[in-house]
Amino acid sequence: MELPEPDTASDDAMDSFLDKFQSQPYRGGFHKDQWEEEFEKIPLFMKKAPSEIDPKKNPDLACLQSIIFDEERSPEEQARTYKGEGNDYFKEKDYKKAVISYTEGLKKKCADPDLNAVLYTNRAAAQYYLGNFRSALNDVTAARKLKPCHLKAIVRGALCHLELRNYVEAVNWCDEGLQIDATEKKLLEMRAKADKLKRTEQRDIRKAKSKEKKEQNQNEAVLQAIKVYFEDEDRAELYQVSPKSTLLQVLQHPRYSVKALTPAFLVCVGSSAFCRNYFRGRKVHQVK
Template sequence: MERQEQDAGSDDAMDSFLEKFQSQPYRGGFHEDQWEEEFEKIPLFMKKAPSEIDPQENPDLACLQSIIFDEERSPEEQARTFKDEGNDYFKEKDYKKAVISYTEGLKKKCADPDLNAVLYSNRAAAQYYLGNFRSALNDVTAARKLKPCHLKAIVRGALCHLELKNYVEAVNWCDEGLQIDATEKKLLEMRAKADKLKRTEQRDIRKAKLKEKKEQNQNEALLQAIMVYFEDGDRSELYRVPPNSTLLQVLQHPRYFVKALTPAFLVCVGSSAFCRNYLRGRKVRQVK
């Protein structure tokens, strides 16, 4: 009897609800003129999440975010969430946001060295695609301190050294990686490329040094061949100027005179016939 009374009460409540539903307009539905925009605000149907989440504009999304990044969760869980978020941004080729996510994960300072190594290595990959090769190299170095045999970190480090033209270091990183996996195709290809570029660079350095030495020898020979003189004020004597003398030192010589505000010198090749004939019978002194 009591069960029948409860069922009757439930039926009456449902009838009352249906009458109210039919007599009053439904509240909370989409508006006909902007239903697409309102549909887009539902997290499940969003094509792309907004870069900045406004709790007033997107309360449902803000609620989900607070659940995902709940500070009461362990540092490992939070770091892993940021890693996954960074991976999603990386797949979308939004490397700047990926770097931010990986950085936030590292800030959690979780106790899992493998997870931290992955965060460093992944951030290095994002930095690499942004062209920040030195930052990427710093990250893979940090990843290897946590996990020396992290093959992805070694591959990315070798890539960075190639971009920075550190060919010797690139070869070394490739060799270290091949000790872990001798069949790693990327390392084999990079090592061959880095070794070739290293040999080319060393050859160019040798050529540049030989050219520099040759030019230096030519300059020294030219300095030895060229003779520089000046006449004293009475034109009775010539003074030979040492090759290493400066103009100021010569101008300060007591027997040097400047005429018409223009310093004058006689410059000739010491072994030439002109020089021998010009100096014949003239007294030459050495400037000290």
């Protein structure tokens, strides 16, 4: 068997390259004083991606980003990419960026209802940790419209109702979730807590109403007991003021007189001993 003749042209090219490589310094290497910083710029070895990608400073990372978020990919592929990005931010507890990523995924309006339900539910979780309980509740409500039996959405919705002190709604959501999975531990715990808080709230409302009614009755009793009069000194007669009268109406009475620019009235408890003694032998008129 004859051996192939060696390719002398390729050998010469390789020898030339090696000679050049040995005689000239390599220009693509790291600088010894800042090699760690330069090493960190390589996407494969980055410990943490920059929050804002500058194509001039991180051309490799910018290139990868353009490939990942290529608009020519299907809406479903793009939505999944944003979901994955949001999940990464969520794991890093960067909930604001997680919300942005999930929102971008929803903007793709893909035709997969399950994927959209997950995006809504995940965004609800991020909103919850940001303290945006109403926004989180809106998201899980939207997720349930797409997927009524989505247990995670139900759990997070019940949790939001608890935070918002909507205890009746929290119990209802827990009951709906337990119809899907009667052994779901979180729902069982939340339902017990929500039911207890609901009963406590209802008891406090009853106490508050009872106290308010009692105070109202006391005030009415005091108002009925208190009598207001003004005196006609010239005739030594008293006029009892109707509780419905205004100050202007009383001041306009022909027998009322103002002294030292200050209106004066006699206020006393009608059933008191003082009142009985003071009015003994005096004529009292009713002011209508």
